[in-house]
Each structure stands twice: as C-alpha cells, then as structure tokens.
Amino acid sequence: MADAAAQNFDLEDIRTTLITPTAPIQSATHGGRAKCLQRLARLDLPVPRTVALSFDVVHEIAHGQMPDIPDLLSKFDPGALLCVRPSSEDPDWGGPGTVLNVGMNDAAYVELSDRIGREAAAGLYQRFVQSYAIHVARLDPDLFDEDGGTSGSEGLSAALAAFEEEAEEHFPQSPEVQLAQVLRSMARAWEGTSARLLRQARGAPADAGLGLVVQEMALGLGRGECGSGVFQLVDSETGLLQVTGRYLSQSQGREALEGQGAIFLARDPRGPSLEELDPAAFAELKSHAALMRRRLRAEMQIEFTLENGKLSILDGVVVQRSARGAVRIAVRLCEDGIITPQEAVLRVEPQTLTALLHRQVDPKAARDVVGQGIAASPGAASGRIVFTAADAQASQSRGENCVLVRRETSPEDVRGMHASVAVLTERGGITSHAAVIGRGIGLPCVVGAARMKLSPEDRTLRTEDGRVLTEGEIITVDGTNGEVLLGAPKMLEARLDDAFRTLLSWADAERDIGIRANADTPSDAQTARNFEAEGIGLCRTEHMFFEPGRLTVMREMIFADRADDRREALERLLPMQRADFIELFRIMQGLPVCIRLFDPPLHEFLPTDRQGLRDLADALDLPVSVVTRRVREMGEYNPMLGLRGVRLGITVPEIYDMQARAIFEATLEASRDGAPVVPEVMIPLVSTRREVEIVRARIDAVAAAVRTERGRSFTYRLGVMVETPRACLQAGEIAQHAHFLSFGTNDLTQMTYGLSRDDAGRFMSDYVAQGVFPEDPFHRLDRDGVGELLTIGLERGRRGRAGITVSICGEHGGNPDSIAFCREAGFDYVSCSPFRVPVARLAAAQDAIRHKIERS
Ligand code: PEP
Numbered sequence: 001m002a003d004a005a006a007q008n009f010d011l012e013d014i015r016t017t018l019i020t021p022t023a024p025i026q027s028a029t030h031g032g033r034a035k036c037l038q039r040l041a042r043l044d045l046p047v048p049r050t051v052a053l054s055f056d057v058v059h060e061i062a063h064g065q066m067p068d069i070p071d072l073l074s075k076f077d078p079g080a081l082l083c084v085r086p087s088s089e090d091p092d093w094g095g096p097g098t099v100l101n102v103g104m105n106d107a108a109y110v111e112l113s114d115r116i117g118r119e120a121a122a123g124l125y126q127r128f129v130q131s132y133a134i135h136v137a138r139l140d141p142d143l144f145d146e147d148g149g150t151s152g153s154e155g156l157s158a159a160l161a162a163f164e165e166e167a168e169e170h171f172p173q174s175p176e177v178q179l180a181q182v183l184r185s186m187a188r189a190w191e192g193t194s195a196r197l198l199r200q201a202r203g204a205p206a207d208a209g210l211g212l213v214v215q216e217m218a219l220g221l222g223r224g225e226c227g228s229g230v231f232q233l234v235d236s237e238t239g240l241l242q243v244t245g246r247y248l249s250q251s252q253g254r255e256a257l258e259g260q261g262a263i264f265l266a267r268d269p270r271g272p273s274l275e276e277l278d279p280a281a282f283a284e285l286k287s288h289a290a291l292m293r294r295r296l297r298a299e300m301q302i303e304f305t306l307e308n309g310k311l312s313i314l315d316g317v318v319v320q321r322s323a324r325g326a327v328r329i330a331v332r333l334c335e336d337g338i339i340t341p342q343e344a345v346l347r348v349e350p351q352t353l354t355a356l357l358h359r360q361v362d363p364k365a366a367r368d369v370v371g372q373g374i375a376a377s378p379g380a381a382s383g384r385i386v387f388t389a390a391d392a393q394a395s396q397s398r399g400e401n402c403v404l405v406r407r408e409t410s411p412e413d414v415r416g417m418h419a420s421v422a423v424l425t426e427r428g429g430i431t432s433h434a435a436v437i438g439r440g441i442g443l444p445c446v447v448g449a450a451r452m453k454l455s456p457e458d459r460t461l462r463t464e465d466g467r468v469l470t471e472g473e474i475i476t477v478d479g480t481n482g483e484v485l486l487g488a489p490k491m492l493e494a495r496l497d498d499a500f501r502t503l504l505s506w507a508d509a510e511r512d513i514g515i516r517a518n519a520d521t522p523s524d525a526q527t528a529r530n531f532e533a534e535g536i537g538l539c540r541t542e543h544m545f546f547e548p549g550r551l552t553v554m555r556e557m558i559f560a561d562r563a564d565d566r567r568e569a570l571e572r573l574l575p576m577q578r579a580d581f582i583e584l585f586r587i588m589q590g591l592p593v594c595i596r597l598f599d600p601p602l603h604e605f606l607p608t609d610r611q612g613l614r615d616l617a618d619a620l621d622l623p624v625s626v627v628t629r630r631v632r633e634m635g636e637y638n639p640m641l642g643l644r645g646v647r648l649g650i651t652v653p654e655i656y657d658m659q660a661r662a663i664f665e666a667t668l669e670a671s672r673d674g675a676p677v678v679p680e681v682m683i684p685l686v687s688t689r690r691e692v693e694i695v696r697a698r699i700d701a702v703a704a705a706v707r708t709e710r711g712r713s714f715t716y717r718l719g720v721m722v723e724t725p726r727a728c729l730q731a732g733e734i735a736q737h738a739h740f741l742s743f744g745t746n747d748l749t750q751m752t753y754g755l756s757r758d759d760a761g762r763f764m765s766d767y768v769a770q771g772v773f774p775e776d777p778f779h780r781l782d783r784d785g786v787g788e789l790l791t792i793g794l795e796r797g798r799r800g801r802a803g804i805t806v807s808i809c810g811e812h813g814g815n816p817d818s819i820a821f822c823r824e825a826g827f828d829y830v831s832c833s834p835f836r837v838p839v840a841r842l843a844a845a846q847d848a849i850r851h852k853i854e855r856s
C-alpha cells in the first residue's frame with residue numbers, strides 16, 4: 001500500500017486497471033497475460049480494450065467479496081460483449097479456461113442478428129449458454145453437448161430450455177450477473193485442490209495468485225471476411241522457423257485449432273491459406289509477430305480475429321514448445337542478437353531436458369508388443385510393473401526401476417510418477433493428467449492403452465493378446481510411438497543435437513562447479529561421455545560381481561574359511577574386474593574415473609530361495625543343510641549399518657587388495673595406447689581416520705607391487721567417501737590421508753535422519769503431505785540438517801588439507817536445488833546419473849548466472 005502511495009497510484013487503479021501503455025501492471029500483481037497485453041499495447045498493436053483484475057481482487061472474489069461490477073462494466077462500451085481470461089504469474093502454471101461472449105442475452109441477440117445475421121447470432125448465444133452452463137453454473141455437460149446437437153435458433157432454444165430445466169431458473173440476462181458469476185467461478189476454480197496440486201507439480205508455489213483479464217470481444221463473426229485464428233512464426237515441436245497455426249472463417253476463440261474447415265496461414269500445397277484469402281491481413285500478422293518477437297524477446301503465439309478484414313490482436317502468449325523446441329528457440333533468439341547467451345541459458349527449464357535425453361528402443365531390437373496407446377511423452381524406459389504410487393516410491397528407494405501402471409493418474413500420483421522411469425495408463429488422452437505431468441517432468445508415458453485390461457484389485461495387467469502380467473514383471477513403455485513391450489529390449493543412447501550442444505556450451509562458460517557422472521557400466525560411461533560429463537565421480541563396483549559367471553566365484557570367495565582360499569577365488573575374479581576397468585578407462589580416456597571399492601554386505605550375494613541354495617550347494621560340493629546354515633549365520637539384523645564398506649576392507653582385506661590390483665593393472669593397460677590414466681580409488685562408509693590409514697597402507701603396498709612387477713610407474717589418487725555423520729565431523733582428521741572427499745548424500749541422509757532408504761517410501765507421501773518434510777530428503781537435499789553436516793565436513797576437510805577436492809556423489813547430484821546448494825557451499829563438483837548430466841550442467845549455470853545478476 002505504501003508503495004502504491006509513493007508511486008502516486010490510486011489503489012483502485014492497481015486492483016482493477018484498464019490496460020494502457022502506462023498503467024501500473026506487473027506480472028507479480030496482475031499475472032503474465034495482463035503484463036503481456038500491456039506490452040502489446042505499448043507496441044501500438046490493435047488490442048481490444050482490456051481491464052486487468054489483480055491477484056488480490058481475484059482472491060477476494062473467491063472468498064465472496066465482489067468488486068464493483070457496474071464500475072467494471074462502465075470501462076467498456078455499453079452493450080459490449082466481453083471475454084474473461086486467466087492471468088497467472090507464470091503462464092505455464094495454467095488456470096481456468098477462457099469464457100467468451102459474456103453479456104450475451106436476448107436483447108443482444110436481437111441487436112446482433114441485425115448486425116451479423118440471425119443464424120450467426122443464435123450460434124454465438126447458444127455457445128455462450130453452453131459454456132456458462134458447464135463451466136459457470138456447473139450443470140451436467142451431457143445436457144449441453146458443445147460439439148453435437150442442433151444449432152441455429154432451434155439449438156439456442158434447446159440450450160436455453162435445458163438451462164432453465166436444470167438450473168431451475170431463467171438464463172441470467174443481466175450482464176452484471178453474468179460477469180460476476182464468471183469471475184466467481186474462475187476465481188474459485190483456481191483455489192480448488194486439484195488446480196493447486198496441478199500447478200504445484202508445474203513448479204508454482206502453493207499460494208500462487210491468479211489475475212483475470214476482461215476484454216471487449218472482437219467477434220470474428222459477421223459480414224465480410226470475419227474469423228479467428230492463432231499465428232506463430234515457429235514450429236512448436238521442432239523450434240524451426242515456420243509459420244504455424246490455423247484460421248477459420250466465422251469463428252471465435254481457438255475454434256480454428258479444432259473446427260472443421262480451418263485453413264493454413266502461409267501458402268501451403270496441402271490446402272487453402274489465409275495468405276491467399278487475405279494477403280494484407282497475413283502480411284500484417286507476420287509483421288506484428290516479428291515485432292513481438294524482437295521487442296518481447298520471445299517467440300510468441302498470437303490469437304487474432306478479422307472483422308470485415310480488420311485485424312485485432314486479442315492475446316499473445318509465449319509459444320508452447322517441446323523441450324527440443326525450447327532449446328532451439330532460445331539458441332536462435334540469441335544468435336539473432338535478441339537475447340544474450342546468459343538469457344538463453346535461463347530460458348530452458350533444466351528438468352524438461354530429460355525428454356531429450358531418454359533412450360529410445362533400438363529400431364533393430366525385437367519388439368514383443370503387448371499393448372498400444374497414445375504416445376504422450378517421448379522416450380522409452382524399462383522397469384518392473386507397480387500398481388500404486390506408494391509402491392513406486394518404495395521401488396525407487398530400493399534402487400529398482402519401475403513403471404507405474406494406473407487406470408488414470410491424479411495429483412496424488414505425482415510423487416509416484418517422479419519415482420518411476422515411465423508411466424502407463426489405461427485411460428486418458430494427450431492432455432490427460434498423466435500425459436501433462438509426464439511431459440512436464442520428461443517421463444516416458446503411454447496413455448489410453450484401453451485394450452489392455454488393468455485389474456488393480458488383483459494387481460494384474462492383461463495384455464491385448466490375453467497374457468496376464470503381474471507386479472514385478474518387466475515391461476517397456478515406448479512414449480515415442482505409444483507401444484508397450486514385454487521385457488527390456490536393447491535401447492539406443494540419446495545424443496545431443498547442435499542447438500543443444502550450443503546451449504550447453506554457453507552454460508559451461510558460466511558454470512563454476514564441475515559435473516561428473518555416476519557410471520557403473522561401459523554403457524553408462526558412454527552416455528556420460530556423450531553428455532560431456534567431466535569424468536566419472538562414482539563407479540560402484542559391486543554391480544560387476546552380479547554378472548553371470550562371476551556370482552558363483554564370488555560366493556565361493558564368501559564361503560571360504562581361510563584367507564588363502566579367499567585369495568584363490570579372488571584371483572579368478574581379478575582378470576574380469578581388470579577388463580571392466582580397462583573398458584571404463586578407455587571410454588573415459590583423458591578424464592578422471594573414481595572407482596569406489598566394494599561397499600555392500602557380503603550376504604547380499606547369497607541366495608535366499610531353496611533353488612538358489614541347492615545350486616550353491618552343488619557348486620561348492622557341500623550339503624544343502626550346511627550351506628543353508630552358513631547363509632543364515634551371515635545374516636545381519638541391520639545390514640546397512642553392519643559389516644559393509646570399509647569394515648569389509650579392514651576385516652576381509654583380500655577383496656580390496658584384488659580390486660586395487662585390478663585398477664592399477666588396468667591403469668597401465670589403458671595408458672598404453674592413450675593419455676595416461678590417473679585413477680581415483682575411493683573407500684566407502686568410513687567413520688574414523690584409522691580406517692583410512694589401514695586401508696591406504698595396503699593399497700599403497702599393492703601399487704608398489706604392481707609398479708615393481710610391471711617395471712612401469714603410475715600415480716593414483718586416494719579418496720574417502722564421507723557418508724556417515726561421524727566422518728563429516730572428523731573430516732579434518734580424515735582429510736590428512738586423502739586426496740579427495742566425496743560426500744555420499746544417500747547414506748548421509750539415511751544416517752542423519754535415522755531414516756531407512758529402503759523403507760522411507762512407505763510413509764514419505766504422508767510426511768510430505770502433512771508438511772513434516774517439505775520434500776523427500778532423498779530426492780532434494782535437506783539443506784538444514786544434512787546440509788549443515790556437509791558444510792562442516794567441507795570446512796574441516798579443507799582445513800585438514802588445503803586444496804583437497806570435495807564433491808558429492810549421492811542422487812542429489814542431479815537435483816537443481818541440491819546443485820545450487822553445493823555450488824554456493826563451494827564444492828568442486830557434483831556427480832549424478834549420466835542422464836542427468838545435461839540437466840546438472842544447465843542448472844549449475846543458471847544458479848551461477850542468477851547469482852551474478854543478484855550481485856550486479
Ligand atoms: C551414497 O550413499 O550417497 C552413495 C552414493 O552410495 P550408495 O548409494 O551406493 O550407498
């Protein structure tokens with residue numbers, strides 16, 4: 001209020017403002033649409049008279065306090081028809097649908113019939129009654145079928161009669177009543193729970209405001225060339241320059257995009273165009289669009305009408321665009337000198353990049369197609385079937401890829417969608433909840449697979465050819481072509497196109513924190529390389545022992561009683577492990593590769609079912625009873641806090657000896673035909689300095705032995721994974737024996753909260769829903785608690801050893817907010833899953849740019 005007074009604005013002017021070039025309108029108070037209309041007015045474009053209602057006014061309307069409606073109407077010509085559009089702060093947050101032709105009543109019908117003809121006037125009135133009945137009076141839509149039924153004056157009478165019957169009152173004739181009801185229903189819709197959850201899923205704060213704009217209608221109906229359409233200079237999907245949109249004679253709103261008989265805008269071999277029908281209007285539109293692009297510094301979509309050849313610009317919104325389109329548009333705006341590289345970097349939402357980064361099913365792979373639906377969000381992913389959002393979260397916390405299969409999704413499923421690699425729904429279309437959210441978060445998604453039969457009660461999914469799939473079976477969702485495949489066919493890795501590379505090169509120029517990838521396999525490493533990761537920040541070696549042919553040897557090693565027997569089994573694993581590392585080093589040639597020594601409890605490698613125990617007894621030539629007893633004896637009450645990580649390194653040191661030897665021999669091998677490799681060896685789950693001293697002494701001894709045996713020298717860097725709270729507190733001591741510290745934020749979060757990574761999914765939704773946690777702390781780093789431990793660890797570590805490299809390698813490394821935390825805290829790099837590398841590069845650059853802007 002003080003601000004308004006200081007700026008000498010009448011408070012009423014701010015709340016209910018005629019949009020003029022100088023009116024006090026801001027996106028933060030009136031929404032993006034109102035602000036954009038003001039910019040169009042400043043460009044002197046032919047925008048009909050428009051009044052903006054501020055967020056405050058709309059909030060009050062939702063709670064029953066109406067503004068002065070006669071005063072609002074007095075700002076327009078008497079008898080004018082109006083439309084009301086939503087104006088949220090960020091147009092991507094959505095809002096209630098536009099309502100056209102407010103003010104239409106029996107008297108206006110008579111007057112309009114003279115002006116535009118009886119049939120056209122009746123059609124307009126009928127459409128208003130229908131839309132008012134459904135969206136404002138909330139009557140049964142089936143009674144007011146907007147597409148079918150009769151039209152003209154007969155249709156109008158039927159619609160009015162249906163309204164009277166259902167609402168038990170006459171259709172309101174007073175423009176004041178109509179406008180007040182339209183405003184009230186739009187304001188209330190915005191404050192409803194489902195609208196709130198939907199916009200929150202799109203990144204809006206819970207209390208985001210809604211403005212409304214009330215605009216005089218330019219009818220698009222009548223004598224001479226009348227009609228409406230939408231126009232943009234680029235293709236939304238590809239981002240390439242191409243006039244796109246449609247025009248429909250005698251139409252209103254966005255009917256041109258749906259209605260029969262719409263024509264192209266630019267000349268087109270496929271059919272008639274506006275360019276041929278009305279070359280002057282087309283040329284005028286094109287020049288307005290170019291002016292808007294230059295001055296509003298964005299690709300805009302124009303909503304326009306023609307009235308007897310006279311052009312009106314009703315609205316301008318930033319064009320809807322796919323992730324690929326967004327990248328190309330931002331790059332070209334910059335190359336055309338309209339925006340700076342920094343602005344281009346800020347224009348692309350990092351999370352949406354995932355859509356460009358997903359694997360595709362290899363076209364050469366065999367496809368066992370078991371269902372077909374609508375291709376709603378591109379990319380393909382394979383995972384185990386889960387039927388509820390809670391199961392999806394539990395699956396994620398176990399580190400298992402899952403596909404969420406639902407009849408249709410609702411806002412309550414959003415968290416489960418985040419936890420899944422893909423989504424499949426039986427119902428729904430391209431704009432269904434699953435499709436919208438899937439595209440928003442870059443999740444492969446097939447919707448409306450109606451010929452597959454889902455039975456949530458008995459947790460089965462019947463395929464189109466009658467096979468019955470149960471929970472846990474692996475399927476692949478191909479969101480690029482809408483197919484559902486059984487199993488996990490071979491995938492093709494994603495690659496970056498030129499615009500993408502250009503944008504990320506601008507991002508890299510601004511970025512001041514390193515980005516590495518967590519990569520365990522050659523295919524992960526290749527993806528990391530394709531996405532220009534600056535090295536591997538975490539290679540979890542234990543996955544390598546689960547491969548066929550290795551597991552049995554591994555089990556023999558685990559069962560060995562004596563160190564010599566253990567060593568003998570490990571000697572058989574050594575060449576396999578060495579081959580793994582040679583491949584990784586070759587793919588990453590010239591870049592650092594950080595290999596984490598063995599981490600999980602050994603009994604994870606032992607069988608639990610009868611058949612597995614029998615197979616193991618066969619392999620070891622022991623009675624099943626002995627094997628069963630030994631396996632039972634090795635079980636732990638709390639394995640995540642038991643004999644794992646460095647504790648194995650201390651008590652069963654032969655495993656780390658073998659791994660260190662494999663790493664060093666691979667180093668020499670891979671350095672033979674390329675740049676020298678400097679491996680990084682990392683010790684997991686450390687909590688004391690003494691653990692590091694003991695393990696380091698053994699690794700140094702292995703390095704010395706390999707140097708002597710091979711007669712060649714090499715260097716390596718030793719690091720400690722800081723993932724227990726004690727290690728954070730002791731980081732100063734620990735750092736004295738390490739070249740680098742890498743914070744494992746998964747375990748650190750688990751141990752800081754005392755919250756099991758594997759079980760948290762069961763109640764996380766409740767915790768977040770009740771606001772106990774603002775967000776799942778395994779997903780977004782808890783800045784307050786875990787963050788404080790990180791800061792303490794970082795400061796003490798740097799004090800213990802000046803210049804020590806400090807990083808994080810938990811899942812948080814790919815989360816934009818967590819990356820921002822690490823950047824601001826002064827970490828050297830973050831390491832995240834390979835597919836999140838481009839997202840992380842962009843997010844880190846955006847944070848750096850925002851800070852620069854704040855400081856300047
Ligand atoms: C961690 O704990 O953060 C980590 C990266 O290791 P893992 O997830 O393998 O326990």
Ligand code: MG
Pocket residue numbers: 723744746747
């Ligand atoms: Mg860990």
